Amino acid sequence: xxxxxxAPIIRLEAVSKTYDLPRAGARGAADRALNVVxxxxxxxxxxxxxxxVGPSGCGKTTALFMLAGLREASAGRIEVCGRPPREAVRxxxxxxxxxxxxxxxxxxxxxxxxxxxxxxxxxxxxxPARRGRYLAAAxxxxxxxxxxxxxxxxxxxxxxxxxxxxAIARALTxxxxxxxxxxxxxxxxEITRDRMxxxxxxxxxxxxxxxxxxxxxxxxxxxxxxxxVVMSRGPSPATGSSVVRVLDVGLPHPRQxxxxxxxxxxxxxxxxxxxxxxxxxxx
Amino acid sequence: MxxxxxxxxxxxxxxxxxxxxxxxxxxxxxxxxxxxxxWEAASRLYGQPYLLPAPSAIAAEFREHWPLVLGYxxxxxxxxxxxxxxxxxxALLCAMVFLRLPRLVEDFLYRVIVTLNSTPFVALAxxxxxxxxxxxxxxxxxxxxxxxxxVLYTTHKExxxxxxxxxxxxxxxxxxxxxxxxxxxxxxxxxxIFVSLKGGVMAAVNGAIVGELFGAFEGLGYMILDSRxxxxxxxxxxxxxxxxAIGWLLLGAVTLAERLLLPWHVSMAGRR
Ligand SMILES: Nc1ncnc2c1ncn2[C@@H]1O[C@H](COP(=O)(O)OP(=O)(O)O)[C@@H](O)[C@H]1O
Ligand SMILES: [Mg+2]
Numbered sequence: 001x002x003x004x005x006x007a008p009i010i011r012l013e014a015v016s017k018t019y020d021l022p023r024a025g026a027r028g029a030a031d032r033a034l035n036v037v038x039x040x041x042x043x044x045x046x047x048x049x050x051x052x053v054g055p056s057g058c059g060k061t062t063a064l065f066m067l068a069g070l071r072e073a074s075a076g077r078i079e080v081c082g083r084p085p086r087e088a089v090r091x092x093x094x095x096x097x098x099x100x101x102x103x104x105x106x107x108x109x110x111x112x113x114x115x116x117x118x119x120x121x122x123x124x125x126x127x128p129a130r131r132g133r134y135l136a137a138a139x140x141x142x143x144x145x146x147x148x149x150x151x152x153x154x155x156x157x158x159x160x161x162x163x164x165x166x167a168i169a170r171a172l173t174x175x176x177x178x179x180x181x182x183x184x185x186x187x188x189x190e191i192t193r194d195r196m197x198x199x200x201x202x203x204x205x206x207x208x209x210x211x212x213x214x215x216x217x218x219x220x221x222x223x224x225x226x227x228x229v230v231m232s233r234g235p236s237p238a239t240g241s242s243v244v245r246v247l248d249v250g251l252p253h254p255r256q257x258x259x260x261x262x263x264x265x266x267x268x269x270x271x272x273x274x275x276x277x278x279x280x281x282x283x
Numbered sequence: 284m285x286x287x288x289x290x291x292x293x294x295x296x297x298x299x300x301x302x303x304x305x306x307x308x309x310x311x312x313x314x315x316x317x318x319x320x321x322w323e324a325a326s327r328l329y330g331q332p333y334l335l336p337a338p339s340a341i342a343a344e345f346r347e348h349w350p351l352v353l354g355y356x357x358x359x360x361x362x363x364x365x366x367x368x369x370x371x372x373x374a375l376l377c378a379m380v381f382l383r384l385p386r387l388v389e390d391f392l393y394r395v396i397v398t399l400n401s402t403p404f405v406a407l408a409x410x411x412x413x414x415x416x417x418x419x420x421x422x423x424x425x426x427x428x429x430x431x432x433x434v435l436y437t438t439h440k441e442x443x444x445x446x447x448x449x450x451x452x453x454x455x456x457x458x459x460x461x462x463x464x465x466x467x468x469x470x471x472x473x474x475x476i477f478v479s480l481k482g483g484v485m486a487a488v489n490g491a492i493v494g495e496l497f498g499a500f501e502g503l504g505y506m507i508l509d510s511r512x513x514x515x516x517x518x519x520x521x522x523x524x525x526x527x528a529i530g531w532l533l534l535g536a537v538t539l540a541e542r543l544l545l546p547w548h549v550s551m552a553g554r555r
Pocket of ligand 2: 062
């Protein structure tokens, strides 16, 4: 899968991030800078599934937000679909799933899903005429996440897993090529999470999505991904980069739950764990 | 199918549907009847109708002078409703404009408003009568001012405290300034705006009455002042009863609007 026949769809070149917000107790200017991501380089191929794992606070969310154009990189270069990340996301080429579903509780499931379409159209007076057509698109998106019949539900009346599915449907309405996901299933119970993982794999397959998936679970990362990027808090002593290791998973597709019982799977998880353990010595 | 997706009920739109709250009305009627009965009994036992007139005496006063009283009530209601609507609308617009202003100007205006907000309104109200005369205008201005401050402070605060991640969602979808206002800020602030509107209604009632007390030829506040001069306590009570009734009706109207507009809100749970 890593054999680069095509051009990468996502490129990170020596990306670093320094937050310079004042922190409690900060005195001088030097105290105010907080380095989070160090020298991160990564190419992601079209249709590839890449996970980022690492201890909490190592900058996974920061890295993903930089890919989504929600944070500016302090150094280095980022390209998504050949454009700066912010442009890619605004053009609907990439889309983001947050840790929480971030649904608007005053809108029903289908209205939440068609929000991106609605915001594309600055002419609000034309909206009522288009609503019908867009609603059909929203319903199709809800169908792909198996939420048919729940179109008229308010988020409050949906379970956590269902809410996150609505968020996925919303992210899919603009038909993106890249999906950026920040611990999307972190708040779900294990059974629901397994099910969502399988659905995500099916969706990625069916739509030819490229996915960057942040998680703190090495098992989830190995199960889902073609490659797993292990990040540390602070630069790794050997390379000076946040990336400790990039693990080629190389397990057969399509992934099924039975895979989780196989020695090859355990082996990869163990490799990942070892890499993660290396991160712990680092500040 | 996992446990997570099993539809427990058939999909039904829990849309805005307002039923007459029969049980609620009934319990209010019972409460009202009991209160009136207790008041009547207390008044008769006390035996000083000048200090505590009985409800029956107030009702008799109303029967005798109802055209005048209803006329005054209509005038005061007009002041309250117009003042309330104008004040609330001005507050919402102001809160929106604030978001468009440079930080420094916003900070300054905010301070002005906090300062005005903590000035005793009664002092300002007496000025309004000087500036706008003894007619309806000055009362509308006062009622509007009371409402304006009650609503603006809260709305502005809600507008600027929208969750960062929701703003980021708007960034992602390239929302315009207006889309942020109408698709995110207003709907997410609405529950709190309604709380402040309910406070605003009562503030408008107070404002209109205070205005009339400072100088007027007509209205319930005028009736209170006038009756007190001539020692007609019964009529003071009659005016107070009407003020309360107007406040209740308007509160009911705002609550109705809330139920229509916020069918999704948690406080409506169990009502849908
Ligand atoms: N907006 C911000 N301003 C300042 N510091 C931040 C900001 N966002 C995150 N951080 C800091 O950056 C570090 C990494 O955060 P984050 O990217 O959320 O890590 P992770 O997602 O791996 O848990 C943390 O120490 C956090 O406190
Ligand atoms: Mg995180």
